[in-house]
Amino acid sequence: MASGKVMERAMPWAPHPAPRACSCPPAALRRWLPLLAWLPHYSTQWLRMDLVAGLSVALTVIPQALAYAEVAGLPPQYGLYSAFVGCFVYFFLGTSRDVTLGPTAIMSLLVSSYTFREPAYAVLLAFLSGCVQLAMRFLCLGFLLDFISCPVIKGFTSAAAITIGAGQIKNLLGLQRVPRQFFLQLYHTFRSLGETRVGDAVLGLVCLLLLLLLRLMRAHVPPVHPNTPPGVRLSLGLVWTATTARNALVVSGATLMAYSCDVAGYRPFVLTGEIVQGLPAVRVPPFSLTTANGTVSFTQMVQDMGAGLAVVPLIGLLESIAVAKAFASQNNYRIDANQELLSIGLTNVLGSFFSSFPVTGSFGRTAVNAQSGVCTPAGGLVTGVLVLLSLGYLTSLFYYIPKAALAAVIIMAVAPLLDAGVARTLWRVRRLDLLPLSVTFLLCFWEVQYGILAGTLVSLLILLHSAAWPSMQVSEWPVLVVQPASGLHFPAVEALREAVVSRALGVSPPRCAVLECSHVCSLDYTVVLGLRELLEDFRRQGLTLALVGLQEPVRHVLLSADLSVQHFPSLEEAERYLSQEPGTQPHSFSDDSVPEPSLPC
Numbered sequence: 001m002a003s004g005k006v007m008e009r010a011m012p013w014a015p016h017p018a019p020r021a022c023s024c025p026p027a028a029l030r031r032w033l034p035l036l037a038w039l040p041h042y043s044t045q046w047l048r049m050d051l052v053a054g055l056s057v058a059l060t061v062i063p064q065a066l067a068y069a070e071v072a073g074l075p076p077q078y079g080l081y082s083a084f085v086g087c088f089v090y091f092f093l094g095t096s097r098d099v100t101l102g103p104t105a106i107m108s109l110l111v112s113s114y115t116f117r118e119p120a121y122a123v124l125l126a127f128l129s130g131c132v133q134l135a136m137r138f139l140c141l142g143f144l145l146d147f148i149s150c151p152v153i154k155g156f157t158s159a160a161a162i163t164i165g166a167g168q169i170k171n172l173l174g175l176q177r178v179p180r181q182f183f184l185q186l187y188h189t190f191r192s193l194g195e196t197r198v199g200d201a202v203l204g205l206v207c208l209l210l211l212l213l214l215r216l217m218r219a220h221v222p223p224v225h226p227n228t229p230p231g232v233r234l235s236l237g238l239v240w241t242a243t244t245a246r247n248a249l250v251v252s253g254a255t256l257m258a259y260s261c262d263v264a265g266y267r268p269f270v271l272t273g274e275i276v277q278g279l280p281a282v283r284v285p286p287f288s289l290t291t292a293n294g295t296v297s298f299t300q301m302v303q304d305m306g307a308g309l310a311v312v313p314l315i316g317l318l319e320s321i322a323v324a325k326a327f328a329s330q331n332n333y334r335i336d337a338n339q340e341l342l343s344i345g346l347t348n349v350l351g352s353f354f355s356s357f358p359v360t361g362s363f364g365r366t367a368v369n370a371q372s373g374v375c376t377p378a379g380g381l382v383t384g385v386l387v388l389l390s391l392g393y394l395t396s397l398f399y400y401i402p403k404a405a406l407a408a409v410i411i412m413a414v415a416p417l418l419d420a421g422v423a424r425t426l427w428r429v430r431r432l433d434l435l436p437l438s439v440t441f442l443l444c445f446w447e448v449q450y451g452i453l454a455g456t457l458v459s460l461l462i463l464l465h466s467a468a469w470p471s472m473q474v475s476e477w478p479v480l481v482v483q484p485a486s487g488l489h490f491p492a493v494e495a496l497r498e499a500v501v502s503r504a505l506g507v508s509p510p511r512c513a514v515l516e517c518s519h520v521c522s523l524d525y526t527v528v529l530g531l532r533e534l535l536e537d538f539r540r541q542g543l544t545l546a547l548v549g550l551q552e553p554v555r556h557v558l559l560s561a562d563l564s565v566q567h568f569p570s571l572e573e574a575e576r577y578l579s580q581e582p583g584t585q586p587h588s589f590s591d592d593s594v595p596e597p598s599l600p601c
Contacts, residue, residue: 054382130348199268
C-alpha cells in the first residue's frame, strides 16, 4: 500500500532530463502556473499514487467539513461547500504537492467569532478575506506575517484548541441550549451535566477512544518493503487504510448505529438533521442581507465584521504558508510563498461564489496527503470530485450522523494544536518570550482579535526594547572598548552615548575610548549625528574616540556624511596609537590623516 511508498515516491519537482526547447513553457508562465512544470512529466505511477492520496484525504475531509461547519455555527452543508474549491484552484496554482486547502478548526473558530451564525456574513467574509490576501500578494505585503512571532502563534492555537474542544463537550454529552461564548459555555455546560443524554455520552466517548486507538495504530504501522510477503502486505495495507480513514470509518459506524436505532423507532442520539442536497448554486457573494427587521447594507455588514476583516485573512495566510513550508522542508522541495498567497486568496474569492466560508491550508489533511504518497497537486482533483459527489448523492445519509461522533472528530483534530510543552521550552530558551505567549493565550479566551493584537504588540515592544538597548560588551583595557553586538539604529543612540560617556568622560581622569564596530553592518542618519556629538565631546576634552573594524557599508555612510573619524583595522593598533606608541597611524575619512596631538589616555 501507499504507506510503504512514501519515502520512495517520485519527486515531481526534481530535475528531469531536459526536454526539447519547443516543448518547454516560458519561465514566467511556469511561475504563474506551476502545473506546467510537472504536468509534461506526469506518469501512470504518479496517477496511481495521487488517486490513493486523493481518496484518503476525501475520506478525512468529508466528516471534518461537516464537523467544522458546526464549529463555525453554520448549517452542515456549508462545510462541504468550503471543501472542494481549494482542491481545483491549488491544482493550477499550488507550489506544494502536499498541501490541501479547505475548512480548518482555527478558521472555523474565527468564522464563528465574526459572522453571528449567519451564512451570508460567512460567505461575504470569504470574499473580502480573499481580496485582502490577493492585495497582499500583489503589493508584496507578505512580510507583515513575519511580525507575528512564534509565541503569539502558539498562544493563539493553544487557546483555540481549548475553546474549540470545550465547545464540543455539549455535543459530546447531548446537551441543548448552551451559549457559544467561552466562559458562559463552560458555566452552562457544568450546570447542565444532570441533563446529559446517556446515549450521546457513551457514543461520544467510544468514538473518542476509537479515534485515539486508530491514531496510535497509524503511527506504528511498519513500512511495506518489496520483499514483504503478499499476505503481510495485504494485512498492513488494510490496517493503513483503516487508520488513515479513521474519521470516515468511525463516523460511518456511528451513522449506521443511529440509522438502525431510528428504524427500530428508538432515538438515543442527537442527529445532524436535514442537509440541503445538491451542489451549491453559483452566485455573487451577498453584499446585503434581508432580515425580518429590514435590509442590512454592505457597509453595515463590513462594520459588523470589524477586526475579522484583518484577523481572518492574516491567520489564514499564516496557517497555510506555515503548513506549506513545513512539508516542503520535510520532503526536500521548495515552495513559492508569493504563489501560495495567490492560491489561498483566489480560493477564498472563488469559493465565495459557491457559498464557501474562509478556508486555509489544513495541517492534518496535508499530513494525510503526504503519508499517502501524493506526488503532485493532482491528488486534490480526486478529493474535490469526491466531495462534489458526496454533495450530490450522499447528503440524505448525513441526516443520521450523530453530533456526538462529529464532536469526537473535532476534539481529536484540535488536540495536537494544544502545545503544552512550549512554555517549558521557552522557559529554558528565553523566558521573556513567555510574556507574549501568556498575553495571547489568556486574551484569546475573551476575544480572538484582542489576544492576537495584544500578543503582537508585546512582541514588538520586546523587539523595540532590544533595538533601543542593544547588547554591548564593555572591556576595561588601558582604554575603554565598547563593542555593540549588532547594528546601530536611531533608538540605540542614547544607550550608546550613555555606555561611552559614563565610562570614559564621566570618570576621573577621563580617558580615550574605542568603538569596536566589527558587528555593526548598518547605520542610519540619527546614529551618524550621535557619533558626531560624541566625537565633539571627546575632542573638547583633548581625547580621542577611535573606531575599529568598520565594514564597507558603514564606511560608506560615514564618508557620505563627511564625518572625520579615526579608525583602525584592528583593536591592537588602536590601543597602541591611543597609548602613544610610535609607528601607528590611524586611518581617516578626512584629508588630514594625522590627528591633532591629544593628552595621554
